[in-house]
Amino acid sequence: MAGGDNKKAEKKPKANVSGGGKKKEVKKETGLGLSFKKDENFGEWYSEVVVSGEMIEYYDISGCYIIRPWAMSIWEIMQTFFDAEIKKMKIKNCYFPLFVSPGVLEKEKDHIEGFAPEVAWVTKSGQSDLEVPIAIRPTSETVMYPYYSKWIRGHRDLPLKLNQWCNVVRWEFSNPTPFIRSREFLWQEGHTAFATKSEADTEVLDILELYRRIYEEFMAIPVIKGKKSELEKFAGGLYTTTVEAFVPNTGRGIQGATSHCLGQNFSNMFDITFENEKGEKAKAWQNSWAYTTRTIGVMVMVHGDDKGLVLPPKVASVQVIVIPVPYKDADTQGIFDACNATVETLSEAGIRAEADFRDNYSPGWKYSHWEMKGVPLRIEIGPKDLANNQVRAVRRDSGAKIDLPRASLVEQVKEILDKIQESLFEVAKQRRDACIQTVKTWDEFVEALGQRKMILAPWCDEVEVEKDVKARTKGEMGAAKSLCSPMEQPEIPEGTICFASGKPAKKWTYWGRSY
Numbered sequence: 001m002a003g004g005d006n007k008k009a010e011k012k013p014k015a016n017v018s019g020g021g022k023k024k025e026v027k028k029e030t031g032l033g034l035s036f037k038k039d040e041n042f043g044e045w046y047s048e049v050v051v052s053g054e055m056i057e058y059y060d061i062s063g064c065y066i067i068r069p070w071a072m073s074i075w076e077i078m079q080t081f082f083d084a085e086i087k088k089m090k091i092k093n094c095y096f097p098l099f100v101s102p103g104v105l106e107k108e109k110d111h112i113e114g115f116a117p118e119v120a121w122v123t124k125s126g127q128s129d130l131e132v133p134i135a136i137r138p139t140s141e142t143v144m145y146p147y148y149s150k151w152i153r154g155h156r157d158l159p160l161k162l163n164q165w166c167n168v169v170r171w172e173f174s175n176p177t178p179f180i181r182s183r184e185f186l187w188q189e190g191h192t193a194f195a196t197k198s199e200a201d202t203e204v205l206d207i208l209e210l211y212r213r214i215y216e217e218f219m220a221i222p223v224i225k226g227k228k229s230e231l232e233k234f235a236g237g238l239y240t241t242t243v244e245a246f247v248p249n250t251g252r253g254i255q256g257a258t259s260h261c262l263g264q265n266f267s268n269m270f271d272i273t274f275e276n277e278k279g280e281k282a283k284a285w286q287n288s289w290a291y292t293t294r295t296i297g298v299m300v301m302v303h304g305d306d307k308g309l310v311l312p313p314k315v316a317s318v319q320v321i322v323i324p325v326p327y328k329d330a331d332t333q334g335i336f337d338a339c340n341a342t343v344e345t346l347s348e349a350g351i352r353a354e355a356d357f358r359d360n361y362s363p364g365w366k367y368s369h370w371e372m373k374g375v376p377l378r379i380e381i382g383p384k385d386l387a388n389n390q391v392r393a394v395r396r397d398s399g400a401k402i403d404l405p406r407a408s409l410v411e412q413v414k415e416i417l418d419k420i421q422e423s424l425f426e427v428a429k430q431r432r433d434a435c436i437q438t439v440k441t442w443d444e445f446v447e448a449l450g451q452r453k454m455i456l457a458p459w460c461d462e463v464e465v466e467k468d469v470k471a472r473t474k475g476e477m478g479a480a481k482s483l484c485s486p487m488e489q490p491e492i493p494e495g496t497i498c499f500a501s502g503k504p505a506k507k508w509t510y511w512g513r514s515y
Contacts, residue, residue, distance in 0.1 A: 075186060342381065460500075485507050
C-alpha cells in the first residue's frame with residue numbers, strides 16, 4: 001500500500017495532462033482527474049482519491065490525518081444509526097480519560113503484550129521529565145475495568161453496559177494508510193459486564209449483527225460473519241467474532257469490526273466480583289466491541305473507480321447535486337430558480353440535496369468535481385429541461401441518464417437512490433464472490449493464494465498449524481493467515497482432512513492475506 005512515505009503521499013495529485021482536444025485542456029487547467037488507475041496502481045490510486053475526493057488531508061505527523069467534513073459526515077451518519085441501536089439495548093454512553101497509568105496498563109499481561117509495540121507514552125511535561133510516564137490509550141479495557149470493580153457489588157448492579165465514542169492512538173510502524181492504518185483513529189468502544197456467560201454470548205452476536213448492517217446496509221459492502229482463530233483473537237479475550245470484508249483489487253481480506261467475549265479474564269485481573277442471588281461471590285462475564293473510521297477506507301477501496309469516489313446513497317452527505325446548465329441566450333434566472341426549487345422539493349422530502357451555483361466553473365468541470373466526490377445522483381437543468389418541465393438525472397455508479405418529469409421528482413429520485421444502493425451492494429458481492437475459492441489441498445491453497453483469492457479450506461483448528469501456514473507463505477506480499485471461520489459452516493464430509501496438516505478437519509475457515 002502507498003502511504004508509508006508521507007513525502008511521497010503528500011504530493012498534490014497530478015493533473016491529467018495528456019494533450020489534444022478542448023475537454024482535456026479544461027482538465028489540465030483545473031487539475032481535475034486522477035493520475036492513477038485503480039486496476040494499475042491501487043496504492044497510489046487510493047492515496048490520491050481520498051485527498052482529491054476531499055476526505056482527508058495529510059498532516060505533518062506521519063500516520064496522522066485530518067478527517068475533512070466530506071468523510072466526517074459519513075462517520076456521523078453511521079454513528080447516528082449505531083448509537084440509536086445500542087440505546088435500544090440499554091447501553092449507555094460515557095467518557096473515560098485518554099491517559100492510562102503504567103501500573104494499570106501492565107496488569108493484564110496477555111492483553112498488553114498484544115498492544116505493547118503500539119503504545120505511545122507521554123514522558124515530559126514542558127521541560128520536566130514525568131516521574132512516571134503515562135500511556136495514551138490503545139484501547140480502554142485497562143482504563144475502565146478498575147472502576148467496574150468499584151461500581152459492581154451485587155447482582156442488581158448487573159448488567160453494566162457502557163459505550164464511549166472517542167479516539168485511540170496506536171503507534172503503527174507498518175505503512176500508514178488513511179483510514180485503514182493510522183496512528184490515531186476514531187471509534188466507538190463498548191464495554192459490558194454480565195452475571196452469566198449466556199447473556200454475554202447473546203450480546204456478542206447482537207452487536208456483530210449491527211456491524212454487519214453498517215457494512216452491508218449502509219456501506220453496501222458484503223461481509224462474512226465469523227469467529228477468529230486462537231492466534232488471531234483479541235489479546236486477553238475468550239473469543240473474538242468478526243465481520244470480514246475483502247478488497248478484490250489487492251486480494252486482501254480486511255477485518256471490518258470485532259465483537260469480543262472477554263470471559264472472566266479481566267474480572268479475575270481487576271477483581272470485578274458481585275454477590276449473586278444465593279449470596280455467593282461470583283466473577284462477572286465481560287464483552288468489548290468496536291468499529292472504527294477504517295469502515296470509510298474499506299468503502300473507498302471497494303466502490304471507488306477511475307473517476308474518484310463512489311458513495312452509497314445511505315452514507316452520502318449530499319445524495320443529489322443539482323447543476324444549472326445555462327447557454328448563452330438562455331433564461332439563466334429561470335434555470336437557477338428551477339434548481340433552487342428542485343433542491344427545496346427534495347430536501348423537504350428528506351433527500352440530502354444541494355445545488356452548485358458557482359459561476360467561475362463550467363458545468364463540465366462541476367460534473368467531474370462531483371463525480372470525484374462520489375455524489376450518487378447528479379441532476380442537470382438546462383433550457384430544454386426548463387421548457388419541458390423536467391430534469392436530467394445521471395447516476396454516479398453506472399453513468400445511466402434519465403429524464404424525470406418534475407411533477408413526480410421525489411418518488412423517482414427516491415427510487416433511483418434505492419436502486420443505486422442495491423446495485424452497489426450486488427456488484428461488490430459479485431466481485432467478492434468471484435474471488436472466493438474453495439480448496440482441499442496445500443498445492444491448491446498455494447495456487448489460489450498466488451491468484452490473490454480469499455480461500456475457504458478445511459482446517460484442523462490447531463495454533464501450531466496456523467503458525468506453520470504463516471511461516472510457509474511468508475514473502476514479499478506478506479504471509480497468509482486465517483481470516484475467520486464462518487458462522488454458517490458448510491458441511492464437512494466424513495474423512496475430510498486439513499489442507500495444511502493432513503489431520504482430521506474440524507471446521508471450514510477463510511484464509512488469505514490481509515490488511
